[in-house]
Amino acid sequence: MRRTLTTLMVVTGLALMAISYFGLAAPWGASSVDNADPRMDFAGLVFIVGVVLTFSAALVYELLPDRPDDVPHRVD
Amino acid sequence: MATKTLTERPVPRGEPSLPQGIGRFNSGWKVFFAVGILIAGFGGYAYFREYTEGMGATGMRDVGTMGGATWGLYITMVVYLIGVSFAGITLAALIRLFRLEKLAPVARMAEVLTVVSLILGGLAIIVDLGQPIRGIINLFRYARPQSPFFGTFTLVIAGYLFASLVYTYLGGRRDAAVLSKVPSRLQGFHRRWAAGYQDTERERRRHWTASFWLALAIIPLLIIAHSTLGFVFGLQVGRPGWYGTLQAPAFVALAGVSGIGHLLILAAIARRTLGVRDRLRIEIFAWLGRFLLVTLLVYLYFMMVELLTLLYNTPEAEKALSDALLTGEYAWIYWGSVAALVMPVAILAYQALNSRWNIGWLVASGVLVNLAAVGKRYLIVVPSQTHGTLLPYDVGSYTPSWIEWAVVAGILALGALLIGLFMKSFPLLPLDESEREVMADA
Amino acid sequence: MTKYAMVVDLDRCQGCRACMEACKIENNTVESVFWMYVFRFEQGEFPDTEISFLPRPCQHCDNAPCVKVCPVGARFKRDDGLVLTDFDRCIGCRYCELACPYGVNYFNWSKPAKSYYSDAIDWKDPVLTGVTGGAVPAYKNPDLEGKYGEEQRHTAGGGHAKGVMEKCTFCVHRVEKGLLPACVETCPVQALRFGDVEDPESPISAFIREKSPWRLLEEAGTEPSVMYVGGKPPSSEVREIERPKARV
Numbered sequence: 055m056r057r058t059l060t061t062l063m064v065v066t067g068l069a070l071m072a073i074s075y076f077g078l079a080a081p082w083g084a085s086s087v088d089n090a091d092p093r094m095d096f097a098g099l100v101f102i103v104g105v106v107l108t109f110s111a112a113l114v115y116e117l118l119p120d121r122p123d124d125v126p127h128r129v130d
Numbered sequence: 131m132a133t134k135t136l137t138e139r140p141v142p143r144g145e146p147s148l149p150q151g152i153g154r155f156n157s158g159w160k161v162f163f164a165v166g167i168l169i170a171g172f173g174g175y176a177y178f179r180e181y182t183e184g185m186g187a188t189g190m191r192d193v194g195t196m197g198g199a200t201w202g203l204y205i206t207m208v209v210y211l212i213g214v215s216f217a218g219i220t221l222a223a224l225i226r227l228f229r230l231e232k233l234a235p236v237a238r239m240a241e242v243l244t245v246v247s248l249i250l251g252g253l254a255i256i257v258d259l260g261q262p263i264r265g266i267i268n269l270f271r272y273a274r275p276q277s278p279f280f281g282t283f284t285l286v287i288a289g290y291l292f293a294s295l296v297y298t299y300l301g302g303r304r305d306a307a308v309l310s311k312v313p314s315r316l317q318g319f320h321r322r323w324a325a326g327y328q329d330t331e332r333e334r335r336r337h338w339t340a341s342f343w344l345a346l347a348i349i350p351l352l353i354i355a356h357s358t359l360g361f362v363f364g365l366q367v368g369r370p371g372w373y374g375t376l377q378a379p380a381f382v383a384l385a386g387v388s389g390i391g392h393l394l395i396l397a398a399i400a401r402r403t404l405g406v407r408d409r410l411r412i413e414i415f416a417w418l419g420r421f422l423l424v425t426l427l428v429y430l431y432f433m434m435v436e437l438l439t440l441l442y443n444t445p446e447a448e449k450a451l452s453d454a455l456l457t458g459e460y461a462w463i464y465w466g467s468v469a470a471l472v473m474p475v476a477i478l479a480y481q482a483l484n485s486r487w488n489i490g491w492l493v494a495s496g497v498l499v500n501l502a503a504v505g506k507r508y509l510i511v512v513p514s515q516t517h518g519t520l521l522p523y524d525v526g527s528y529t530p531s532w533i534e535w536a537v538v539a540g541i542l543a544l545g546a547l548l549i550g551l552f553m554k555s556f557p558l559l560p561l562d563e564s565e566r567e568v569m570a571d572a
Numbered sequence: 573m574t575k576y577a578m579v580v581d582l583d584r585c586q587g588c589r590a591c592m593e594a595c596k597i598e599n600n601t602v603e604s605v606f607w608m609y610v611f612r613f614e615q616g617e618f619p620d621t622e623i624s625f626l627p628r629p630c631q632h633c634d635n636a637p638c639v640k641v642c643p644v645g646a647r648f649k650r651d652d653g654l655v656l657t658d659f660d661r662c663i664g665c666r667y668c669e670l671a672c673p674y675g676v677n678y679f680n681w682s683k684p685a686k687s688y689y690s691d692a693i694d695w696k697d698p699v700l701t702g703v704t705g706g707a708v709p710a711y712k713n714p715d716l717e718g719k720y721g722e723e724q725r726h727t728a729g730g731g732h733a734k735g736v737m738e739k740c741t742f743c744v745h746r747v748e749k750g751l752l753p754a755c756v757e758t759c760p761v762q763a764l765r766f767g768d769v770e771d772p773e774s775p776i777s778a779f780i781r782e783k784s785p786w787r788l789l790e791e792a793g794t795e796p797s798v799m800y801v802g803g804k805p806p807s808s809e810v811r812e813i814e815r816p817k818a819r820v
Contacts, residue, residue, distance in 0.1 A: 075275055091272065091645045098273025098284060105289035109296050109347070112340045116300055116333075117325055184734040185664070186681035186820060194675025195606050195818045200666045260664015260679065260735025268663050272644040279643035279667060367792050368637055368673030446808055520673045520789055521628065522613070522806050524815065 056118045063111035070104030149565040150404045150557045153314055158403075159550065166547040173540010176533045177257055185260055189531040197526035199515040203534045204258035206508045207541065209359060210388065211251035212286055213381065213503065216356055217389020218244030219294045221421075222301075223345035233417055235409050235559045239396050241298040242552055243389070248291040250545045255287070257537050278365055281358025290355050293348050300340060303327040305561045308569045316555055323556075356382045363510060370447040371514035380432040386425040387471075388503035394418050394496035396549070398489050400558050409559055416487045422495065423478040430471060447520055454517040454525075460509060467505035470498040575653040575797075576742060577769045578756070579776060579785055580627050582803030584763035587612050587625035591755035591764065595629075598743060598754035600713055601730040602687035604820045605678040607740040608755045613810040626806060627764065629755065630655065630676040630740035631788065631796030638668035638677065647737070648723075653797050654742050656720075656727040662736040669737065673792045677739045681820060684731035715745040742766070769797075 078097035092098065148154075155163075180187045191198025218240040224230065225237050259265040273280050306323035309316070327333060357378040363369075364377030394415065401410040440452050455464050474495035481487050516526035552558070557565075587610055595601070595608040611626040632655045638647050639655060646661035647668050657668075669677035680687075688709045694700070695708045704710040709731075716729025721744070728745040730738040743753035751757070756764040767776030785799035 091648070092274060096271050098280070099270040101273075102270075102284050102288040105284065106292050109289075109293045109344070112296055112300060112344050115340045116303075116336050184680070184682035191681065191819060192605075192675075192678050193669055194677075195609055195815070196604060196678075197819060200669050200679060258665070260666070260737075261662065261733075264661075265663035265665070268644040268646075268661055272646075272661065274643060274645050277641045277643045277667070279641070279665070283643065362667075366637065366641075366671050367794075368671055449808075515670065519675055520792065521675060522611070522808070522810050522812060523675060524812050 056115065056120050059118065060111045060115040063114060064108050067104045067106075067108030067111065070107065071101055072104075074098075074100035074104060147568075148309060148312060148314055148316070149561065149568065150406070150553070150559060152309075152554060152557060153316055155554065159554070162550060163547065166543045166550065169543035170540045170547060173537050173543065176536035176540065180257070180533050180537065181262070187531065187533045189529045189534060191526075191528075193515045193526065194519060194521075194523050197516070197524055199512045199526060199528035201258070201511050201515065202528055203508075203530040203538055204254055206504065206511050207538055208251050208254040208258070209381070209507045209511070210504050211247045211254060212282075212356070212359055213385035213507070214389045214392050214500075215244045215247040215251065215290070215294075216352060216382065216385035217387075217393060218242075218247070219290075219297065219348055220352065220386070221390070221393065222297065223348050226341050226345040230417075233414060235406075236393065236397055236414060236418070238298070238301065238560055239400060239558050240393055241294060241301065242549060242558070243392055243396060244294045245291065245298060246545050246548045246552075247392075248287065248294065249548070250541050252287045252291070253541050253544070254538075255282075257541075278358055278361040281355060282362060285351065285358065286355040290348075290352055293344070293351060297341070297344050297348065299323070300337060300344070301560075302556065303337070304329060305557055308561055308566050309557075312569055319555060353382065356385055368520060369514045370445070370518040370520065371451045372510070372518075376432060376436060377510075380429070380436070383425060383429040383432055384503055384506060387422065387429050387499050390418060390422045390425060391496035391499040391503070394422065394492050395500075398493045398496075400553075401489070404553075404558065406559055409562060412487055412489070415489055415492050416481075416485075419478050419487055419492050419495070420482055422499070423475065423482055426471060426475050426478070426499065430475065433468070433471075448518070450525065451513055451517045454513055455509065458517075459527075460513050463505045463509055467502040467509070470502035470505070474498050573651065573770055574768045575770045576632070576747065576766065577653065577776065577797040577799065578629065578632075578742070578753075579765045579779055579783075579799045579801060581763045581765070581801050582624070582626070583801070584761045585610070585625045585627060586761060586763075587623075588760065590758050590760060591627060594754040594758035595740070597711060598713060598746070599729045599741070600709055600711075600716060601678070601738070602680065602684050602820075603689050604816075604818050605730060605738070606816070606818070607676070607678070607730070607738075609676075611806070611812060612814045613806060614813045615807075615810045624803060624806075624810070626800075626803070627755075628674060628676065628788075629798060630742070631674055631794065631798045632740075632742060634795035634797065635793060637671040637673070637792075637794060641667045641671040643667065650721055650723070654744055654747070656725070656741055656744060657737055657739060658725040658727055659732045659736045659738065660726050664735040664737065666737065673789050673794065674796075677737055678730070679737050680731065680734045683734045687731070687820065713745075718745065720744050720748055 074097045078092055078094045078100065188202065190200055190202045193200050221240045222237045225233050256262045256265065269283050273283060303324050304327060306320045307327040307329060310320040310324050360378030360381035363372040364374055366372045397410055397415065397418065401407060440448065444452050454460050477491050477495050481491065512528055516528055589610045591608050592606055592610055599607060601607055608627065608629045611628060613624045613626065615622045632653055636649055636655050639649050643665060644661055644663055646658045647655065648658070649655045664679065666679055669679060685708050713729060718728065719725055720727055728741060746753060752766050756766045765776050765779060767774045769777055769780065771777060780799065783801040785801045786805065787796050787799055788805060
């Protein structure tokens with residue numbers, strides 16, 4: 055569960071970055087002078103969300119327990 | 131079992147105490163805080179004047195017919211601060227990736243340096259905008275990757291800052307867990323940071339893996355981020371002195387220099403005020419000194435290449451600019467910065483070759499290279515505007531107004547306050563065995 | 573498809589700067605802002621000096637560096653060739669000003685109402701307000717408040733708000749009505765020509781065919797829409813004389 059969620063977050067984050075960058079904000083192959091507007095408003099925010107999601111995967115990886123009843127026992 | 135530092139009163143026996151001066155504010159610290167608040171407050175007032183009167187309150191003016199510079203001290207500080215942020219997290223990541231255990235005591239202060247300097251860099255951008263509130267909203271809404279600014283805004287400020295915060299947070303959980311066992315005013319904060327960390331074998335392994343991948347991901351992120359900062363300048367055909375392929379790599383090199391310089395200063399301050407001479411040993415300073423020497427030599431190489439290229443064949447458009455830099459009105463900053471880079475090379479090389487390191491000289495080197503870094507950033511930003519017009523406008527001039535100096539001082543004071551506050555709420559050096567034992571017994 | 577361009581005849585330009593005045597009045601630009609600017613150059617040493625003049629509006633480049641660098645797309649290029657600034661969206665970062673090789677951009681450094689020669693003119697003087705009705709500047713062009721083009725954005729005129737960029741718009745508010753830009757209309761010797769270069773029958777196209785104009789800073793790769801005939805590109809030996817009081 056934890057591993058799946060982490061991988062999912064990384065992949066989704068990278069996908070969001072790629073899509074928002076190449077698809078929405080800076081359309082591939084289009085001249086930069088003709089395109090003064092991103093295709094979708096807040097495309098830049100989507101890009102940042104992608105970056106944040108990718109790095110948040112590390113938080114999930116460390117903080118989420120493997121199973122709901124999984125309580126780590128102290129090792130002394 | 132009271133911990134005592136050189137400058138603090140001892141805590142009465144029987145009361146649990148937090149290590150490294152956390153939660154204890156001596157008179158020296160209070161003076162530091164008061165002065166910091168005063169300067170930051172004055173900076174805030176100066177910015178209020180700028181916000182209400184318009185940016186004409188600064189010394190900046192339009193390029194061309196107005197004979198001014200439209201980017202000045204603020205953008206100089208933006209580039210400088212983002213540069214400082216580079217070395218911090220890079221060092222922390224390298225310590226993790228190459229398991230440089232000897233340098234582990236400075237890993238956290240390096241991370242803190244990065245986070246604080248990025249926050250300051252973001253503030254410095256905002257004070258430079260003519261419409262700051264609109265700027266924040268419109269950047270999120272309309273940000274265009276075709277503009278080099280996009281990388282600065284998204285990757286540097288948002289992405290890199292967030293990644294560094296995550297890295298620092300995860301790396302601090304173990305110490306937070308130890309501290310959260312001690313009743314104090316900060317216990318709630320420590321508990322929340324620890325988020326249930328129990329220091330089990332499994333958790334340690336997880337952190338080991340997570341920090342590895344984070345460190346691995348952060349390094350390309352920040353190389354891209356710093357290169358886009360270089361591109362902000364290097365891609366402008368219309369500005370002699372800016373357009374060039376060396377801008378991006380030179381930015382990264384000088385960033386490393388100023389960051390390690392700052393780290394040396396911070397480590398020396400920590401060593402003195404926290405009384406941790408046995409942990410922040412001279413070997414650590416020696417390593418930082420060697421890193422600084424190498425990055426300095428790399429940057430000086432870039433500078434030499436740039437200078438020789440310019441002297442050998444100055445394109446028509448750059449004649450006025452190169453004259454102003456080398457012999458004209460900017461010469462004192464140019465040669466002053468060169469001196470402030472070359473002297474540390476001599477100081478560091480002498481120490482490295484004799485294997486005799488002195489913290490005082492290292493701090494002096496750190497200060498010098500940072501003065502040089504500010505000077506060099508200024509020389510990148512301003513002369514290409516006053517002496518770099520392609521059409522034959524008269525040469526311009528730029529002098530920062532008191533408002534710009536006050537705002538910059540306020541921003542830097544804020545940074546010092548943030549670091550000072552951090553040091554009073556969380557251990558700057560990762561806790562070692564003896565400190566953890568003291569906590570466990572308390 | 574329309575594409576607007578301007579041709580400047582340097583053999584006719586006499587440096588009178590009437591175009592600068594007309595531009596200022598038409599566009600309500602503030603003190604020391606010269607969307608249209610005319611260089612007065614001198615070359616050589618007295619008595620062997622040579623005087624020349626060079627009008628410099630915004631070049632409305634086809635490969636505009638200012639459009640490329642705007643982080644929020646406030647500076648944009650229309651299909652009809654005009655490069656305009658949306659003063660609602662501009663965040664005042666001034667990057668376009670730095671990217672432009674021609675130096676045509678101006679920033680609103682102060683509140684515009686305070687920047688119309690207030691140290692020389694007392695706008696509240698009752699004698700003055702009797703005539704102006706309190707308007708600052710005396711003639712406020714009502715066309716400048718409108719939205720223009722298919723894109724319907726606020727792009728005309730200057731001095732709207734502090735903290736935003738502005739520059740020559742080829743008088744978009746006039747061009748959309750079928751009129752010529754103010755500078756072109758005003759020039760007493762018709763040194764400025766303006767029209768649609770995609771129309772082979774237009775007078776400007778015929779003029780271009782006849783004269784083979786050159787362009788400023790061709791080597792920068794900006795592909796400007798403003799062309800020059802007669803005269804030559806400014807060399808490194810020219811120096812500016814008779815500069816206006818240009819610093820606020």
